[in-house]
Amino acid sequence: MLNVLIVDDEPPAHEVLLHHCRAYPELKVVGQCYNAAQALAVAAKFPIDLMFLDVQMPQFGGLDLLRGLQSPPLTVIVSAHREHALEGYDLDVVDYLLKPVSIDRFAAAVEKAKRRLAAQVAQAGGKAEDLVLKVDRTQRRFRLDRISCFQAQGNFVKVWSDDAESLATVTLRQVIESLPGDRFVQVHKSFVVNRERIAEQRTGAIRLDTGMEVPIGRSYRNLGSLLSR
Numbered sequence: 001m002l003n004v005l006i007v008d009d010e011p012p013a014h015e016v017l018l019h020h021c022r023a024y025p026e027l028k029v030v031g032q033c034y035n036a037a038q039a040l041a042v043a044a045k046f047p048i049d050l051m052f053l054d055v056q057m058p059q060f061g062g063l064d065l066l067r068g069l070q071s072p073p074l075t076v077i078v079s080a081h082r083e084h085a086l087e088g089y090d091l092d093v094v095d096y097l098l099k100p101v102s103i104d105r106f107a108a109a110v111e112k113a114k115r116r117l118a119a120q121v122a123q124a125g126g127k128a129e130d131l132v133l134k135v136d137r138t139q140r141r142f143r144l145d146r147i148s149c150f151q152a153q154g155n156f157v158k159v160w161s162d163d164a165e166s167l168a169t170v171t172l173r174q175v176i177e178s179l180p181g182d183r184f185v186q187v188h189k190s191f192v193v194n195r196e197r198i199a200e201q202r203t204g205a206i207r208l209d210t211g212m213e214v215p216i217g218r219s220y221r222n223l224g225s226l227l228s229r
Contacts, residue, residue: 130142
C-alpha cells in the first residue's frame with residue numbers, strides 16, 4: 001500500500017487524479033492539499049510514499065515545497081506547463097505529467113514510482129527497516145526489528161518496542177497498511193505481531209520473545225503456524 005498526497009490549487013486537477021488513483025487498490029490517498037502549508041501539515045501526520053505535485057501555486061510553489069522537505073517522498077510533478085520539466089528532474093522527481101493527465105501517462109508514472117520504491121527497498125537489503133509514526137505531536141522513527149507488536153487502543157496504537165512503549169496517533173488499520181506483510185501478521189482485532197518475535201504458539205494465544213502473551217482471535221485461528229522460518 002502506498003500513501004498518496006495530492007497537492008494542487010485547482011479542484012478539477014484533484015478530481016482527475018482521484019479518479020485515476022481509484023484504478024489502483026494499492027494507492028491510498030491520505031491527503032488532498034491546495035497549498036504548500038496544507039501539504040506540510042499532512043506530511044507531519046502521515047508517512048507519504050508518493051506525492052502528485054503541481055508546480056504553480058499561490059505564494060509557495062511546488063518546486064519550492066519539494067526543496068524545503070528534509071526527506072521528500074517520491075514525487076510526480078503535474079503541471080500545465082513544460083518549462084519546469086528540467087528543473088523538476090534536477091530534483092529527482094519520478095515523472096513529469098502535463099495536464100490534463102491521461103490514464104496512460106498516469107499509469108506509466110505509477111509504475112515508475114513502484115520500480116523506484118522497489119529499488120530503494122532492495123538497496124536497503126530487501127526489507128523495509130523502519131516506520132514513522134506520530135507520537136505526542138512529533139514524528140518518531142521506529143525500527144521494525146525492535147517492535148514486538150502493535151496494540152489498538154481506540155484511535156491510537158500502542159507500540160511495544162524494545163526501546164520503550166509508545167502511544168501513536170494512528171489507527172491499527174493505517175499501521176497495517178504501512179507494514180511489510182511478510183514480517184507482521186494480525187492475530188486479533190486489536191493486535192498485530194512481528195513474526196520474528198514469536199517464541200511460542202498455542203491454539204488461543206502466542207507468547208512473544210519478550211514474555212508478553214497475545215491472544216489469537218477466533219476469526220484468526222486458521223492462520224496456521226506463525227513462527228518465523
